[in-house]
Amino acid sequence: MEAAGHRLFAERVHPHKQALSGRSPTIVFLHEGLGSIGQWRDFPVALCLMTGLDGLVYDRWGYGKSDPVSLPRPVRYLHDEALTTLPEVLEKCGVGETILVGHSDGGSMALMFASVHPKHVLGIATEAAHVFVEDVTVKGIEEAVQIYRTTDLPGRLSKYHGANTDLMFRGWAETWLSPEFRSWNVEAYLPGVACPVLAIQGVDDQYGTPAQVKSITGKVTGPARKLLIPACGHIPHHEARSTVLTEMKQFIDETLAHRPGA
Numbered sequence: 001m002e003a004a005g006h007r008l009f010a011e012r013v014h015p016h017k018q019a020l021s022g023r024s025p026t027i028v029f030l031h032e033g034l035g036s037i038g039q040w041r042d043f044p045v046a047l048c049l050m051t052g053l054d055g056l057v058y059d060r061w062g063y064g065k066s067d068p069v070s071l072p073r074p075v076r077y078l079h080d081e082a083l084t085t086l087p088e089v090l091e092k093c094g095v096g097e098t099i100l101v102g103h104s105d106g107g108s109m110a111l112m113f114a115s116v117h118p119k120h121v122l123g124i125a126t127e128a129a130h131v132f133v134e135d136v137t138v139k140g141i142e143e144a145v146q147i148y149r150t151t152d153l154p155g156r157l158s159k160y161h162g163a164n165t166d167l168m169f170r171g172w173a174e175t176w177l178s179p180e181f182r183s184w185n186v187e188a189y190l191p192g193v194a195c196p197v198l199a200i201q202g203v204d205d206q207y208g209t210p211a212q213v214k215s216i217t218g219k220v221t222g223p224a225r226k227l228l229i230p231a232c233g234h235i236p237h238h239e240a241r242s243t244v245l246t247e248m249k250q251f252i253d254e255t256l257a258h259r260p261g262a
Contacts, residue, residue, distance in 0.1 A: 001058075003088035004080070009065035010093065011037055013048040013055030025097040025122050025256070028090070029057045030106025032128075032235075033172040034144075036064035038160040043237045043245075047101070050249045056093055061085065062168050064160060069167050073175045075184060082109035083116055096120070099252055103127045104207070104234065108186055111216065115192030123255035125198040125248050127236045128205050131215050132185040133176070140207040140234075141176050148173075190219035196258075197224040198251040200244060202232030225251075 001008055013027075029044050031037070037057045048055040060081055062069025074080070086109060090098065099122050102110035107129025114121040130137065147153050148169055158165040175181055199216045201208065210228055217224040227247055232240045 001089065001092045003092055004061070004085040006061045006067040006085075008058055008061065008067070008085075008089065009037070010056060010058035010089070012093075013044055013057070015048045015052055015054070025053060025099050026095045027051070027053050027055045027252070028095065028098045028100050029055060030086075030100060030102040030109050031057075031060065031063070032104035032106055033176070034157065034169065035103065035106070036160040038064065041238070043241070044101075046245055047248055047252075050245060051252045053099070053252070056089075056095060058089055062164055062171055064164070065162070066164070068164050069171050071167060071171055071174070073171045075175065075178070075180050077171075077175065078105055078108055078186075079112065082112035086113050087117065090120070097122055099123045099125070099255065101125045101127075101248065102129060103237065104129065111193055111197075111220075112186055112189045114195055115189035118192065118194050121195050122259055123196045123198075123251065124193070125200065125251055126216065127200045127244070128202065128208060128212075128234050129199065129216065130208055130212055131187050131190065132212075133182055134208060134211065136209055137207050138177065138182075141173055143206070145173050145177075187215055187219060190216060191221055193220040194222045196222050196251070196255050198227065198247065199224065200227045200229065200236050200247070202234060202236050202239065203228050203230050204232060205234045207234050 036059050044055045044057050059066040100110035107126030110124045199213045201213045213226045217226045229240045237244045
């Protein structure tokens with residue numbers, strides 16, 4: 001598709017719709033700062049099959065099979081993705097009501113989008129979302145840069161991002177490590193989030209602390225529940241897959257049961 005001036009790659013998930021008529025919202029999956037469609041693996045398919053809802057997954061600008069990104073990225077690039085690109089993606093794909101599942105940067109995007117477009121979002125499930133920059137975040141990214149320079153990480157990422165790999169990684173790391181980005185904060189958007197929120201975080205997340213979840217659940221105006229998963233790092237949907245699938249299914253079922261006209 002063409003969105004915000006770039007060609008973006010997307011995939012749809014269509015589960016047993018004929019058996020679960022009337023469950024019309026689409027689950028839209030928003031990937032992390034080094035993520036892509038492929039790195040979700042089969043998690044979107046599994047969640048869509050469990051809930052009976054359609055799904056949409058896409059590679060953001062500079063990721064996966066989408067157009068290569070231009071550097072340097074602006075400090076507000078996640079604002080641009082959430083408030084300019086995502087609305088165009090949903091329109092191009094014919095998505096009306098949605099439940100957003102956002103991982104890391106994708107979770108930050110989901111919260112911003114829901115604040116500005118509340119009528120489109122029935123619920124949000126975030127994993128390891130950031131609403132401000134912590135020291136542990138900067139340290140984790142610095143360590144990731146060293147790993148990228150000294151291990152086979154570029155090769156492993158290239159399986160998903162191909163020719164986009166180096167620009168993708170630099171755009172993520174250089175932006176988050178820039179002095180200007182230390183003041184990045186999207187907490188002002190949280191009071192505008194009126195839909196139900198499930199905020200998930202691994203206790204051992206190397207990029208954030210439970211302070212992120214506390215801020216999200218404490219400042220949104222809709223019903224919010226936090227889930228801190230022990231012995232889990234930055235990717236709960238892989239590291240604690242069964243728990244995350246169960247909790248998200250329950251959250252989505254409850255959200256649909258309590259929506260107007262259900």
